[in-house]
Amino acid sequence: MRTLETTNISGSVTEFVLLGFPCRREIQVLLFVIFSLIYLLTLMGNTSIICAVWSSRKLHTPMYILLANFSFLEICYVSSDVPKMLANIISQTKSISYAGCLLQFYFFFSMCAAEGLFLSVMSFDRFLAICRPLHYPTIMTHRLCAWLVVFCWAGGFLWLLTPLTLISQVPFCGPNTIDHFLCDLAPLLALSCSSVSGITLICGIISSLIIFLTFLCILGTYFCVLSVVLQVPPGSGRHKAFSTCASHLAVVCLFYGSVMVMYVSPGSGDYAGMQKFVTLFYALATPFFNPLIYNFRNKDMKEALKKILNLCTSVSQSHR
Secondary structure (H helix, E strand, C coil): CCCCCCCCCCCCCCEEEECCCCCCHHHHHHHHHHHHHHHHHHHHHHHHHHHHHHHCHHHCCHHHHHHHHHHHHHHHHHHCCHHHHHHHHHCCCCEEEHHHHHHHHHHHHHHHHHHHHHHHHHHHHHHHHHHCCCCHHHHCCHHHHHHHHHHHHHHHHHHCHHHHHHHHCCCECCCCEECCCCCCHHHHHCCECCCCHHHHHHHHHHHHHHHHHHHHHHHHHHHHHHHHHCCCCCCHHHHHHHHHHHHHHHHHHHHHHHHHHHHCCHHHCCCHHHHHHHHHHHHHHHHHHHHHHHHHHCHHHHHHHHHHHHHHHHHHHHCC
16 A cells, blocks of 8 residues: 655655555455445446437426436446445555546535535425416426526536635645545645645635535425415325425435534545445445435335336347
């Protein structure tokens, strides 16, 4: 395992070493198998949602268009760090270039910010559908839906430009070992050979803003939604509204519950083991559970998936 113990002539580090999960070789092989399986199932689950929405005209509505984009985001999100993590588990060097480290940080956390924006936009869509049902078709048009999708994608990547610019100006002289499985903010800044208290504060404010603004937006919309739903007489309409909201709230709790632990204050993650566990949860487990939550609790989605399976079965039988 390579580390830089001294400062080179230019005073900069050209690569970092991601420690990942230092343990016995047998345990590392087991982790590789488990994480690979979860990664493949995550790709399959989110791809199934995209295919179901694309193939069923019934699902060509703003709610499912947002869900399909959210699933595509999850695929990009989990692919920004897991393949490198898997490669490092079975690798002896466990290295990542300086540019690769900054790019991994930027793409991973940009999509993390975009996920928060998508969750808030999806809650806004449910608010309009339940609280303003008569005005919903005229407000949530396909044009507005397209603009909201662009806003979520662009907003996430633009939000992280400032932290990326600040980190790129930080001098790293050595050592270059990051006690993590990805280029996270706190362990990366800990390797700086100059004071980074100002950068840590700015990055903390930026991360806290995106987390709390989107979270408060979701809480506000669902407070209005629940107040309206509770006034509806018990029946199928009320049950469907509760079911739809429950799926989305479950995803919100999974995502924000873990993110808030780590990134409200980036400099506070002092326990490497806990930091890795929490990051692993929202980086790998959350994208894995999301398609399960949406597929199993949504009747229209299950019907679309059954049609796809039946079509695949009939095609395979016709080629025999």
